[in-house]
Amino acid sequence: MQPDISVKHLNKIYEDGFQALKNVSLEIYPGEIFALLGPNGAGKTTLISIICGIVNKGDGEVTAAGYDIVRQYRKAREAIGLVPQELNTDSFETVWDAVSFSRGLFGKPPKPAHIEKVLKDLSLWDKRNNRIMSLSGGMKRRVMIAKALSHEPRILFLDEPTAGVDVELRRDMWEMVRKLRENGTTIILTTHYIEEAEEMADRIGVIRQGEIILVEDKDRLMSKLGKKELRLQLQHKMDKLPGELTLEPIELSEDGYELIYTFDSQQQQAGVARLLRTLGELDIEYRDLRTRESSLEEIFVGLVHE
Numbered sequence: 579m580q581p582d583i584s585v586k587h588l589n590k591i592y593e594d595g596f597q598a599l600k601n602v603s604l605e606i607y608p609g610e611i612f613a614l615l616g617p618n619g620a621g622k623t624t625l626i627s628i629i630c631g632i633v634n635k636g637d638g639e640v641t642a643a644g645y646d647i648v649r650q651y652r653k654a655r656e657a658i659g660l661v662p663q664e665l666n667t668d669s670f671e672t673v674w675d676a677v678s679f680s681r682g683l684f685g686k687p688p689k690p691a692h693i694e695k696v697l698k699d700l701s702l703w704d705k706r707n708n709r710i711m712s713l714s715g716g717m718k719r720r721v722m723i724a725k726a727l728s729h730e731p732r733i734l735f736l737d738e739p740t741a742g743v744d745v746e747l748r749r750d751m752w753e754m755v756r757k758l759r760e761n762g763t764t765i766i767l768t769t770h771y772i773e774e775a776e777e778m779a780d781r782i783g784v785i786r787q788g789e790i791i792l793v794e795d796k797d798r799l800m801s802k803l804g805k806k807e808l809r810l811q812l813q814h815k816m817d818k819l820p821g822e823l824t825l826e827p828i829e830l831s832e833d834g835y836e837l838i839y840t841f842d843s844q845q846q847q848a849g850v851a852r853l854l855r856t857l858g859e860l861d862i863e864y865r866d867l868r869t870r871e872s873s874l875e876e877i878f879v880g881l882v883h884e
């Protein structure tokens with residue numbers, strides 16, 4: 579399958595000499611939701627801005643929907659919708675006019691049926707005659723997305739789509755993004771909320787100091803790098819770990835009432851069975867046992883601080 583976005587050996591050095599991207603290569607396929615994660619200043623916005631034609635690229639090749647973003651920039655830009663980080667919505671215009679106008683900016687002829695569909699999909703239809711400045715923050719965000727979709731792009735970039743948005747609206751946005759994907763749109767989002775990537779993304783890319791350090795299917799990433807933790811509540815207080823247990827990755831809680839065993843999600847059962855057997859042999863009784871998996875957040879923090 580031809581990728582919707584292809585980035586090959588991309589470098590970016592800003593005028594002040596700062597290298598914001600280092601030999602970045604990345605492919606994103608039609609219909610996927612790809613989340614780009616990275617700490618502040620890692621280069622996420624720089625990468626998106628280059629693909630969207632807002633920032634000039636350095637060496638390397640970038641195509642969008644198969645079009646070279648420099649040589650065939652018109653075609654490439656037509657294929658892309660961008661919802662930027664900042665909301666620029668103090669507008670007197672109505673929702674309908676603003677979204678229709680955005681389409682015109684791409685040189686596309688009017689197509690009211692499409693605008694209607696976009697507004698309905700985003701639950702903005704009832705607000706179509708309202709002035710944008712009179713809308714709530716959440717509705718304004720939807721308008722930004724509607725504008726980005728007005729020219730029927732097949733690729734949508736969302737830069738921090740839910741920054742500063744309340745929990746309920748965030749859930750609504752996630753629902754909306756899933757719906758867009760069902761309609762066949764390829765979605766690339768950057769986010770600080772790891773929960774957002776965990777919830778939505780098919781694949782995850784992690785960028786650190788201008789370098790892509792990992793691209794992986796989300797589920798595989800979580801099972802590959804995730805740790806599981808087994809906590810056993812002891813019947814009787816323990817002062818120190820018995821010698822038989824010190825070989826295992828086991829810790830005793832400070833109060834002496836809990837054993838904490840950490841293991842890789844992948845190699846699961848054997849270790850747990852061995853541990854429980856050893857406890858039985860040592861007559862160590864426990865009242866309760868719980869397991870917990872590490873979240874994407876913990877995996878991410880581990881990765882970027884390595």
Ligand SMILES: Nc1ncnc2c1ncn2[C@@H]1O[C@H](COP(=O)(O)OP(=O)(O)OP(=O)(O)O)[C@@H](O)[C@H]1O
Nearest residue numbers: 592594596598616617618619620621622623624625
């Ligand atoms: N025009 C510019 N000139 C010089 N350096 C820049 C310019 N724009 C960005 N940078 C630097 O490039 C690096 C990457 O910035 P970028 O905005 O791409 O990061 P980011 O990952 O999007 O961060 P954030 O999550 O904070 O938005 C930062 O160190 C930033 O200071």
